[in-house]
Amino acid sequence: MNSTYVAALELAAGAVLVSAVMTLWRRSVRSIVSMLSLQGMALSAVAIVLALHEHERALFVTGCLVFVVKGLVVPGLLRRVSRLDPRSRESRPLVNVPASLVFAAVLIVLSYVVSSRITSMSPSEASHLVPIGVATVLVGYFMLVTRRRAVSKIVGLILVDNGIALVTFLLTSGVPLIVELGSSLDVLLVVVVLQFLMVSMRRHSDTDQLTEMKALRD
């Protein structure tokens, strides 16, 4: 029983990280969004496996919520944006794809170094996997910094958020339900807001290459 639990947990958490790295690798928005959807589902699987093992009803509810919000709704919203956009490829990233993947590997090693100091406080099967969450957060930040398109920024933001959610599940079996509900709702709203802004900006000035945003400066 215990070994099945550990295997399931490792598989699900591993899927979160693999899909994060895949978003760096793929260029078409459509496949990046599929990776995000996969990641949301893997994240909800982590929550549900933990909930079943520790008999935490609140965490089970959270897991189902994550499945709906991060596995279905948010990717669905992004898919709608990409359909509006015929040029749906990341054209000129600041760091090219092979170099991004090498960098991702460095970030993963770094996150193992960083996490060990925290998780040594209460070692468990779950807390051994915390570096995976930290790595996902770092990959998200990397994406935010190096990719120029508006959609890629939103994807980076979602990666950061999913990574933090993974750390939360693994370390604490989930924060109180009310906080989890609130933060899921916030993420959803932020994506809606960003999507709306993107559409308005395109209607307004026909661009979403953020390097062209230079109206405001000192």
Place this chain on the structure above:
Amino acid sequence: MLILWVLFVPLATTILAASVSWRPWIGWATSASSAAVLGLGIALSVATMTTPELALHGSLRADSLSAFMVVVIGTVSILATLFTPRTMRQEMESGITTSRYARHYVVLMQVFITCMLLAVLTANLGVLWVSIEATTIATTFLVSHRRTDGAFEASWKYVILCSVGIALAFLGTVLIYYAELHTGAGVHSSSLDWTSVMSVAHHLNPNVTRLAFALLVVGYGTKVGLVPMHSWLADAHSQAPAPVSALMSGVLLTVAFYGLLRFRAVAAAALGPTYPRTLLLVVGLASLLLATVMLIAQRDLKRMLAYSSIEHMGLLAIGAAVGTPLAIAAVLLHILGHGITKAVLFLSSGEIYHLEGTTEIAKISGLLARRPVLGGIFGFGLLSLVAFPPFSLFVSELSMARAEVDAGLWWVVAISLACLGVIFAALARHARHMLMGATSSETTVALTTARSVAVPLVTGLVVCVALGVVSWPLQSLLTHAAHGVMS
């Protein structure tokens, strides 16, 4: 009971504003709602002097600090909402806004105010995070209200940077929760309630708390406008309509700072005073220095006010770094004084923009001769901003300096004073041009300023003077609130 009313009044106004189409009286109704919040805040301050108030089975909690923040939110939002009917009329006349967007504007303003009130009244540190993040969502559309390229760009940067930053604060909150679940001393608690976190704060694992507090400083620091994640602030504050800038700069920044004040107490209990002090000093001094540099060569009036907010947030961080009761009480007085002053200045800059059609400093000149009342209000507002006596910012900055000297931080006082001196000179130079610069000959007749503009702004400045001269009605509240966040 009082707590529920504080939240219910703006919520009811939100529903009212959402359910009918825009009329000027709705604007006045939102001001009445803010006045009610102020009244309830004062009542709450009196009630919480003995014991904290609780509501909804302890999920809402108000101590003196929360009550004081309700007073600040109430005061500044009265000023900002009094300008709603006027701003909407001007924008509709010039075709920027339609009645549909006016309705959105009023509803979002009320949602924004309600979220800030929830942030200071919740007992749960997680819900605090949720409500501060919710203010970002509410204010995005207020920033992009004018629907220009600049406004969209500013609101895009605002959402991205604030969401990214505040995500770090969430991770910090989670780590505090984790430390709380695994205290080594046998005592532990499993809720994020402020009281239960504080009750085990002395036993939190130092390694985890150290990392958590650093994440919280950067995370909430983003919303406060502290270095290194400050770059959204000048854009957002300069593109938003004036009343929105007044609310964002006057209170939203300090509501996020309230979060830092709470977590500083947790960190100081777990780690001792040195670590939080070092961290807050670093971000505070860096913000102060950055603001000084940016203010010297500033060319835009609203960006100038925005960078001055970064300066004052830096001062608050330095005050909180000292962390003695005197310092925290001074920080709180500074929050109120800065809120009112900045609201007055942003609102009068909105009026200047409406009349002059620009916010470029170089193009505004001779205001005092042409529009004596508006120019006078703006001039006195700037005097208040640079902490001229008898305005209350003078008292609070002096008290902070005294607290810093008491704590042995002479060098901090020296650096702050040097920065404040440079900022004074820079603002004086900009102000001299705008207020007393040469005017073109055809506009020598002095123009009057509408009473609906002058009365609220003059009242605001009078309140600042009154707070500076006689702070006694607040004295006990400030001290009591400061002791609430001592470890």
